[in-house]
Amino acid sequence: MCLVDMDIGLRNLDILMGLENRVVYNLVDVVEERCKLRQALVKDKRMPNLSLLPAAQTRDKTAVNADQMKKLCEELKSMFDFVLVDSPAGIESGFQNAIAGAEEAIVITTPEMSAVRDADRIIGLLEAQKDQITQYRLVLNRLRPKMVANSDMMGVEDVLEILSVKLLGVVPEDEEIIISTNKGEPVSGTDNTRSGLAFRNIARRLRGEEVPFMDLDVKNDTWVTRIVNFFNPVRV
Amino acid sequence: MSKIAIISQPDQGVLIDVGGCASMQEAISHLSSTLQVSSQFWKGVNVALNLGDLELTSAQVAHILALAKGVGVYPYQVFAQRPLTRGALLENGVILGDGTPMTLPAMTIKVPENPEIEEDWEDESVNMSDDEPGVSIFYEPSENQLITDDVTEHQTEDQADQPDGPIDFEPKAPKAPKAAKTEKTPAPSEKKEEVKGPVQAGVMYLRQTLRSGQTVSHQGHMVIIGDVNPGAEVVAEGDITVWGALRGIARAGVGGNNDAEIRALRLQPIQIRIGDAFARSPDRNRLHYDVHNGPETARIVDGKIKVFKFSPQ
Structure with a gap:
């Protein structure tokens, strides 16, 4: 099971899960190919089957586009049974990107x-x-x-x-x-x-x-x- | 790519790059929010401007220049690619930039692969002495220790030293004193000499609190007078000194300088990286940031990051 935080620029999911201090790479790094997807996934402390793909904090919603998200979700789909994407609030590009692969x-x-x-x-x-x-x-x-x-x-x-x-x-x-x-x-x-x-x-x-x-x-x-x-x- | 970037290099002043913007309106809005850090901020700084691919008319160029003038910025040269823009610049009496504008130097940073981060409490912070009576009733030696991870299985990843600025990119304050440039970087493994740690591009001095989402990076040492909040990031090739609380992410010694140090009045970071080493904060109760141990320094001892009570040597 994988959680994807799509709220780029307002990253929260890592805090709620208590994984803030383990985040090294993030979704934007993956999309921009600075790291491999596997490197960016943060394993949960309690449940070994749960991973988090954190959002970038120093970027904004325009850092990714729908096609990139589709590709990313396809890749995650092959790795996990469930991929849960946390969409940002609103109906703008952030939301459109979040549903792109859903x-x-x-x-x-x-x-x-x-x-x-x-x-x-x-x-x-x-x-x-x-x-x-x-x-x-x-x-x-x-x-x-x-x-x-x-x-x-x-x-x-x-x-x-x-x-x-x-x-x-x-x-x-x-x-x-x-x-x-x-x-x-x-x-x-x-x-x-x-x-x-x-x-x-x-x-x-x-x-x-x-x-x-x-x-x-x-x-x-x-x-x-x-x-x-x-x-x-x-x-x- | 970020909409606007500020790049500083010794002897070359500062380059404001708006080449990433798609339109004139975007460029202007980003530029105005960037420039208006404070009116004093840009005083005496050599500023160059890169307009990149933007196609601007004479009136639009005049608008941008007026905006810059309003905060005391007079670009000494302006780079542009489009002939129309270049013509417009000449009409406004601006010196066109020679050659190519400076770009970000590539830097390499090593970090461990995420899933390998394991619970590994580091209990050996040597100088965390709590034997002084009455230092602080909040003092808990275990509270602030960092967890270091073994750095043997790193994968080298290219990472731009300037982690592409956010759009509200105020806090870059690159000032590069020319004198500092004479000292060249020794290899990190060399024995220490009188001057501790390499100084590559002088010191960047920033009098501002960095909030979540803001990043600052510099090729030399960095001094921040203010706090670094959770979610903010500080990157430097040299030391990082925070006269305030360091609660975000700090990377010192980027590029392999293992002698770099990170020090803060309150050292409560989420993560710190020094050279090749990596440490994260323990999972603690995050509600009480007011519990702290006073000034502390983090440095590498035997390949691991350790935290010491600050003492001037």
């Missing part, structure tokens, strides 16, 4: 009006690339079930109503995320966090497993269910 897309949005509007735009752009991108699914991030219950936030159904797209996962808002990013240890590797579980469920769905969605309804979050869940090892 076969599937995961659209991530928060349940806010402005974010959903942008996600809709992105989905429109992805639909225009139908021949290349065969499937796109949605991850709803930072959902606050309590606010949804009070009608202060859009719920999962509201967002799906607008976007009419297949749902891949819902990640609840979680303070653990801040802790884990500060530590440089992805939350998906933690056992006892709701967000970590949500991310692991997403990963399993990406692999084709049928995983039921987490119950984020506050009405079901009573002390009885908590106790039941406590004794139930397979929490969903």
